[in-house]
Amino acid sequence: MKFGLYVILDGSFVRGGPHRGTSYEDLARAVLLGGARVVQLRDKEMPTRDLINVARRLKEIVHAQGGIFIVNDRVDVAMAVDADGVHLGQEDMPVEVARPLLGYGKIIGVSARTVEAAIRAEKSGATYIGTGAIRSTSSKQDATVIGINGLREICRATEIPVVAIGGITTEMVEPVIEAGASGIAVISAVLGAPDITGATMELYARVDAALAARDRERMRREYPQGPRVAASVLVFDGTGRVLLARRGCDPNYGKWSLPGGLVELGERVEECAAREVYEECGIEVELRGIVDVVDAIIRDTTGRVRFDYVIVVFRGMRRRGDLRPSLELLEAAWVPLNEAQGLDLTDTTRDVLQRYVGSTPDGALTRGD
Incomplete structure (x- = not known):
């Protein structure tokens, strides 16, 4: 009703x-x-x-x-x-x-x-x-x-x-x-x-x-006819901290993830990535290339595909703006990269962070390059 x-x-x-x-x-x-x-x-x-x-x-x-x-x-x-x-x-x-x-x-x-x-x-x-x-x-x-x-x-x-x-x-x-x-x-x-x-x-x-x-x-979003394209950003602040958002809606309600969302009709994936970071967290970001492409497939209790995303993950640096979580989020925070794995992360976010840390020199991790 x-x-x-x-x-x-x-x-x-x-x-x-x-x-x-x-x-x-x-x-x-x-x-x-x-x-x-x-x-x-x-x-x-x-x-x-x-x-x-x-x-x-x-x-x-x-x-x-x-x-x-x-x-x-x-x-x-x-x-x-x-x-x-x-x-x-x-x-x-x-x-x-x-x-x-x-x-x-x-x-x-x-x-x-x-x-x-x-x-x-x-x-x-x-x-x-x-x-x-x-x-x-x-x-x-x-x-x-x-x-x-x-x-x-x-x-x-x-x-x-x-x-x-x-x-x-x-x-x-x-x-x-x-x-x-x-x-x-x-x-x-x-x-x-x-x-x-x-x-x-x-x-x-x-x-x-x-x-x-x-x-x-x-x-x-739910029970789509095919995969949906989304963009997210691994945003650093220059001190080794990464921007994480705690989701306020399904899928993955209550879990921490990279800020991001669905690509709109007629929108370039890079434009979507920057837009979502600003809308969700109030941060303007400078994108520095793609670091990963991941699948996020979530099934319901009957085995039917409820959500199906192909997520293009960018690396980015904060340009300006103070952290201002949108009402769609439960919270957002700058988290030291070496502490992020201790949070209740979405599976895709955990995988992205593990691959990024494993393929990046220690000095670059500290700076976020």
Whole structure:
């Protein structure tokens, strides 16, 4: 299930935000017009009777636009209005109790900030995980920030959809989706904007495009019809240290490798090598020839080829730039060449380093020539 853009209508914004006095119903119409797919009602102060009445009207509005209506925390309210589902916090009713009450066709989301909590929620029967904060947010100032890496870890640890929340602005959409999120939940990004519908439209377009791009990229990389050409660079800094990047996506998630990536259509392999080092690590590099060509073939548990790369490995020297790992990486570092083999390297990186060290004079190793 892809949740896309998920908007939370929070009571604090109804009573005190820039659109103070605007009804829940009008806010819902505004975000649905902008493209929101899921609308959640969250109000921790409204009396139960009033909350049921608002929820009933919101459900009608959301369903009229083909959307999904979720109630925050209140299983009783969700049951009373036959909402599509409920979102539960760690201190709310357990999923095992809520599920038979709501019915097995209803959506139950659970907030989880750690891998352990996410796995527990999945095992208990949750439909999706809500996780964050991705960055600090004005909507919940005491929220724990887990960042892109925390999001990525939870997405990898669970098989159910993950919705990211907390401090997500327009420019954060692509990294969040690339990390594995199936949707992005927002409050202030739209309810705090002067034009709610316009802000929702902008976010919806970015989220929709990012989800489509991720699907295309997976189709392009995984289970290919033939080998894909990639480039990587053995980058030295002039003191015998080599640049290594710890992968934040498959294949080889969490392992250290040389910076690199796929050659794009119409791009020369040398251009790809230099571009990837800069995009991944913020380092401009001077290429000094090819040092290796390696195959990276990775099969799934059935023996089918999942990834198949032919990697052209260049040697390079840092020209300028400070190390700045991209959001696609878990980390990047300058590592003394004689210590690199002690890291958890990809098989191809380990082979490349061993061959390079075995064929290069000691003095050149120190300088990186």
